[in-house]
Amino acid sequence: MDIVHRVGIKAPVSAVYEALSTITGLAGWWTTTTTGRPEVGGTISFRFFLETGAEIGGFDMEVLEQVRNEKVRWRVKGGPAEWVGTDIEFLLSRQDEHTVVMFAHRQWREEVEFTAHCSTKWATFLLSLRDLLETGQGRPAPHDLRIGNWH
Amino acid sequence: MDIVHRVGIKAPVSAVYEALSTITGLAGWWTTTTTGRPEVGGTISFRFFLETGAEIGGFDMEVLEQVRNEKVRWRVKGGPAEWVGTDIEFLLSRQDEHTVVMFAHRQWREEVEFTAHCSTKWATFLLSLRDLLETGQGRPAPHDLRIGNWH
Numbered sequence: 001m002d003i004v005h006r007v008g009i010k011a012p013v014s015a016v017y018e019a020l021s022t023i024t025g026l027a028g029w030w031t032t033t034t035t036g037r038p039e040v041g042g043t044i045s046f047r048f049f050l051e052t053g054a055e056i057g058g059f060d061m062e063v064l065e066q067v068r069n070e071k072v073r074w075r076v077k078g079g080p081a082e083w084v085g086t087d088i089e090f091l092l093s094r095q096d097e098h099t100v101v102m103f104a105h106r107q108w109r110e111e112v113e114f115t116a117h118c119s120t121k122w123a124t125f126l127l128s129l130r131d132l133l134e135t136g137q138g139r140p141a142p143h144d145l146r147i148g149n150w151h
Numbered sequence: 152m153d154i155v156h157r158v159g160i161k162a163p164v165s166a167v168y169e170a171l172s173t174i175t176g177l178a179g180w181w182t183t184t185t186t187g188r189p190e191v192g193g194t195i196s197f198r199f200f201l202e203t204g205a206e207i208g209g210f211d212m213e214v215l216e217q218v219r220n221e222k223v224r225w226r227v228k229g230g231p232a233e234w235v236g237t238d239i240e241f242l243l244s245r246q247d248e249h250t251v252v253m254f255a256h257r258q259w260r261e262e263v264e265f266t267a268h269c270s271t272k273w274a275t276f277l278l279s280l281r282d283l284l285e286t287g288q289g290r291p292a293p294h295d296l297r298i299g300n301w302h
Contacts, residue, residue: 002152005274006267008299098300102267116157116253123156123274127298147278148159149249 001108003119007126008098011133013069016099019129020072020090029129029138033058040066043077051142056151059083082114101126117150152259154270158277159249162284164220167250170280171223171241180280180289184209191217194228202293207302210234233265252277268301 009016019025026044027034036044040063047058060078064087065071073089091102103126108115124145132138139145160167170176177195178185187195191214198209211229215238216222224240242253254277259266275296283289290296 002262003155003270004262004267005271006264006299006301007271008301096300100299102264104267111153111155113157113253116155116255119154119270120156120158120274120277123271124278126271127275127296130298145278147281148157148251149247150157150159 001111001115003103003105003108003115003122005103005119005123005126006100007103007130008095008100009130009133010097011099013092013094013099015133016092016101016129017069017072019132021066021068027140029132029140030125031058031141032143033141036060037063038066039063044074048141050151061088080114082108082112085109101129114150117147120147152262152266154254154256154259154266154273156254156270156274156277157251158254158281159246159251160281160284161248162250164243164245164250166284167243167252167280168220168223170283172217172219178291180283180291181276182209182292183294184292187211188214189217190214195225196229199292201302212239231265233259233263236260252280265301268298271298 019029021038023034023038031046031048033047036042038044042063044061048056050056058079059076061074062077064075065073069092071091073087076083076086086105086107088105093100128139170180172189174185174189182197182199184198187193189195193214195212199207201207209230210227212225213228215226216224220243222242224238227234227237237256237258240255244251256273279290
C-alpha cells in the first residue's frame with residue numbers, strides 16, 4: 001500500500017530541494033522540532049507537539065538518498081509500528097513555471113484507518129511546503145491544519 | 152492502486168450523509184456544476200470549470216450504494232480513461248464529537264502522475280466538505296484550491 005501525492009510549487013527547484021534536505025527547511029513546513037543530520041546515512045528526528053505543549057509522537061528517518069535538485073529518500077527507523085520500515089520519497093522536476101513534487105510514502109504493510117489519516121495529513125503538509133516556498137510561511141506542527149479527532 | 156483519505160468533521164452524521172447524497176450537498180463542496188439522480192442505479196454528472204469559464208472536464212458516476220448515514224459508493228462510468236471503471240466510496244462513523252469520513256478511490260489500474268495529483272486534490276475537496284459542514288461554506292470548483300500547474 002502506497003500513499004502518493006503531487007503538488008506544483010512556483011519556486012526554483014533549488015529552493016524546494018533546500019526545504020527537503022536541510023533542518024531549517026524541514027522545520028519550516030513539517031514540524032518545528034526537527035533535528036539530526038540530513039545527509040546520506042544520517043538520521044533526522046522529527047518530533048510533534050500540540051499547541052498545548054503535549055508531545056504526540058515522532059519519527060526517526062535514515063536518509064537513503066539525496067540527489068541535489070532531484071530527489072530525497074528516507075527510510076523510517078523509529079516511530080509508530082505502521083511506519084517503521086516504510087520509505088518516503090520526494091522527486092522533483094520542472095513543469096511550466098512550477099517545480100513539481102512527486103511524493104510517495106511506500107510499503108505500508110496494510111491499509112488501515114491510520115493510513116488514510118496519514119494520507120490526508122501528508123497532503124496538508126505538502127501544501128504547507130508550498131506555502132513556505134510561495135509565501136515564506138508554512139504551517140509546520142504545532143501550527144498544522146487539524147483534520148479531525150486524530151489531529 | 153487505491154487512494155485513501157480520512158477526515159473528522161464536527162457535524163452530525165446525517166448532515167455529512169446529506170452532503171454526499173444530494174445534488175445540493177455535492178455541489179457545495181466538489182463542483183457547483185453537479186446534476187443527475189443521486190439514488191442507487193442513478194447517474195450523477197460532475198462538470199468542472201475554471202474561474203475563467205473554460206470547461207476542464209468531468210465525471211459521470213453510477214450510484215452503486217447509498218445507505219443512509221453509513222455509506223455512499225459510486226462507479227465511474229465516464230471521464231478520464233484512468234478513472235473509468237474505478238470506484239469511489241465514503242464510509243461514515245461517529246468517533247468522539249466527530250463524524251469520520253473514510254474515503255477511498257479504488258482500482259486505479261496503475262500508479263501514474265495523475266493518480267498522485269488526484270490524491271492530493273481529493274484531500275483538498277474533503278477539507279472543502281469539512282468546511283461546508285463546519286462553517287457553511289465549502290470550496291467547490293471553480294473556487295477550489297489550486298495545487299499546481301494541473302489545477
